Amino acid sequence: xxxxxxxxxxxxxxxxxxxxxxxxxxxxxxxxxxxxxxxxxxxxxxxxxxxxxxxxxxxxxxxxxxxxxxxxxxxxxxxxxxxxxxxxxxxxxxxxxxxxxxxxxxxxxxxxxxxxxxxxxxxxxxxxxxxxxxxxxxxxxxxxxxxxxxxxxxxxxxxxxxxxxxxxxxxxxxxxxxxxxxxxxxxxxxxxxxxxxxxxxxxxxxxxxxxxxxxxxxxxxxxxxxxxxxxxxxxxxxxxx
Amino acid sequence: xxxxxxxxxxxxxxxxxxxxxxxxxxxxxxxxxxxxxxxxxxxxxxxxxxxxxxxxxxxxxxxxxxxxxxxxxxxxxxxxxxxxxxxxxxxxxxxxxxxxxxxxxxxxxxxxxxxxxxxxxxxxxxxxxxxxxxxxxxxxxxxxxxxxxxxxxxxxxxxxxxxxxxxxxxxxxxxxxxxxxxxxxxxxxxxxxxxxxxxxxxxxxxxxxxxxxxxxxxxxxxxxxxxxxxxxxxxxxxxxx
Numbered sequence: 001x002x003x004x005x006x007x008x009x010x011x012x013x014x015x016x017x018x019x020x021x022x023x024x025x026x027x028x029x030x031x032x033x034x035x036x037x038x039x040x041x042x043x044x045x046x047x048x049x050x051x052x053x054x055x056x057x058x059x060x061x062x063x064x065x066x067x068x069x070x071x072x073x074x075x076x077x078x079x080x081x082x083x084x085x086x087x088x089x090x091x092x093x094x095x096x097x098x099x100x101x102x103x104x105x106x107x108x109x110x111x112x113x114x115x116x117x118x119x120x121x122x123x124x125x126x127x128x129x130x131x132x133x134x135x136x137x138x139x140x141x142x143x144x145x146x147x148x149x150x151x152x153x154x155x156x157x158x159x160x161x162x163x164x165x166x167x168x169x170x171x172x173x174x175x176x177x178x179x180x181x182x183x184x185x186x187x188x189x190x191x192x193x194x195x196x197x198x199x200x201x202x203x204x205x206x207x208x209x210x211x212x213x214x215x216x217x218x219x220x221x222x223x224x225x226x227x228x229x230x231x232x233x234x235x236x237x238x239x240x241x
Numbered sequence: 242x243x244x245x246x247x248x249x250x251x252x253x254x255x256x257x258x259x260x261x262x263x264x265x266x267x268x269x270x271x272x273x274x275x276x277x278x279x280x281x282x283x284x285x286x287x288x289x290x291x292x293x294x295x296x297x298x299x300x301x302x303x304x305x306x307x308x309x310x311x312x313x314x315x316x317x318x319x320x321x322x323x324x325x326x327x328x329x330x331x332x333x334x335x336x337x338x339x340x341x342x343x344x345x346x347x348x349x350x351x352x353x354x355x356x357x358x359x360x361x362x363x364x365x366x367x368x369x370x371x372x373x374x375x376x377x378x379x380x381x382x383x384x385x386x387x388x389x390x391x392x393x394x395x396x397x398x399x400x401x402x403x404x405x406x407x408x409x410x411x412x413x414x415x416x417x418x419x420x421x422x423x424x425x426x427x428x429x430x431x432x433x434x435x436x437x438x439x440x441x442x443x444x445x446x447x448x449x450x451x452x453x454x455x456x457x458x459x460x461x462x463x464x465x466x467x468x469x470x471x472x473x474x475x476x477x478x479x480x481x482x
Contacts, residue, residue, distance in 0.1 A: 011374050020269070024364045028264040098370065101380040107481045109377030113441075113455040121371040123265045123447065129339065129370045130362040133252050136350030139342040143384035143412070171384070200354075206364065214354040240348045 007088040009112045013098045013124020014050045017207045024125040038064040038083045042095040042103050077111050098126045131202035134212045137237030142172035159192035172237040182227040193217045203232035248329040250353045254339045254365020255291045258448045265366040271295050279305040279324045283336040283344050318352050339367045372443035375453045378478030383413035400433035413478040423468035434458045444473035
């Protein structure tokens with residue numbers, strides 16, 4: 001099957017907060033964004049705000065937006081990708097950061113592969129990747145676990161399982177939480193994990209208030225900090241020394 | 242301990258190959274690169290080539306380079322970070338892509354955290370992240386496994402273990418290989434895995450020859466392709482449908 005008459009699905013990273021465009025995005029992305037007039041977005045308001053910040057030249061009302069997020073399970077993907085199938089280039093935009101890491105964009109991308117639509121990823125900020133490289137924890141072997149269970153006993157159990165993987169496989173464990181619950185998660189981590197395990201908290205990545213710190217659970221216990229309402233990535237790992 | 246008199250450790254992503262700077266790096270990175278004259282690098286030749294491409298304004302011979310790579314196990318980190326400890330901003334540059342993902346830079350970063358040196362990650366291309374988002378495979382739960390064992394029986398065994406994690410936990414499994422051995426790895430994957438498992442091969446990411454394809458093992462078997470000598474990321478996953 002040829003894909004000559006089909007469009008390209010561009011994966012367009014957005015900003016992680018109110019950071020300057022030129023700090024987080026290559027100028028090529030802006031060129032691509034300006035060449036497109038159809039978008040599949042996780043959230044229409046934030047996508048419009050992002051495109052305005054990118055100084056898209058067309059009037060924003062002349063653009064087509066297809067909403068696709070966790071509430072879109074009943075939406076027929078075929079209607080969303082009609083433009084792509086008919087030869088239009090379409091941009092997939094996540095609410096923050098890279099599409100399809102922690103949002104349902106993956107389904108759109110699988111559809112593209114199944115239909116021989118070319119997928120081109122653009123470079124941009126990923127809080128998970130930036131947290132990982134800044135942590136100093138093992139980057140040769142790592143796992144991202146998304147959100148942990150909400151209930152404390154289940155969460156403590158999962159945290160201990162992840163800590164076991166850290167020590168047995170030297171596999172760095174990453175996870176996230178809804179920002180207003182960050183301190184409750186931190187409390188559980190300090191309760192569940194061994195004093196010698198290393199914890200990195202990376203919050204407000206790429207923003208002026210960026211904070212990234214790796215230290216042992218023992219050190220975190222003696223130096224309490226609050227991360228509530230600041231988007232953060234949490235990482236467990238062990239010392240390279 | 243205050244870090245007022247210490248420098249900042251900037252994590253500076255380099256290009257994934259001979260791609261234009263403006264496709265892969267925010268312009269802010271170039272500003273930062275030009276403001277620094279001391280670098281810790283995985284490979285001096287490729288770092289110099291990268292800095293020349295970034296049109297660094299100082300004469301390249303006026304810059305200080307500290308070599309730190311997998312052959313540097315006996316190097317005293319204290320000598321490498323002396324500038325940082327004395328208040329100089331220093332850039333950490335990997336041979337390709339983001340520092341500390343598949344290189345020993347992580348030890349330098351851990352040293353920084355232990356000594357209250359601020360670590361600031363710059364945005365840039367990561368073949369692992371770009372492969373993951375383009376694959377359409379589960380991005381809410383994934384693991385990067387680095388290189389698999391070299392010997393075929395061990396490798397087949399590990400591939401089956403990874404495939405089990407795909408099906409049991411819906412955890413996408415990523416791994417890499419030295420480019421001239423890519424076809425041997427692909428052959429082992431096709432032998433080890435079930436027909437219904439999805440495999441993504443993402444090669445030459447960000448380059449004009451970029452190729453990214455997700456399809457079932459069955460489809461890969463009926464449509465053989467060669468990836469030797471093209472840097473590639475391999476991903477196993479399952480369908481979102």
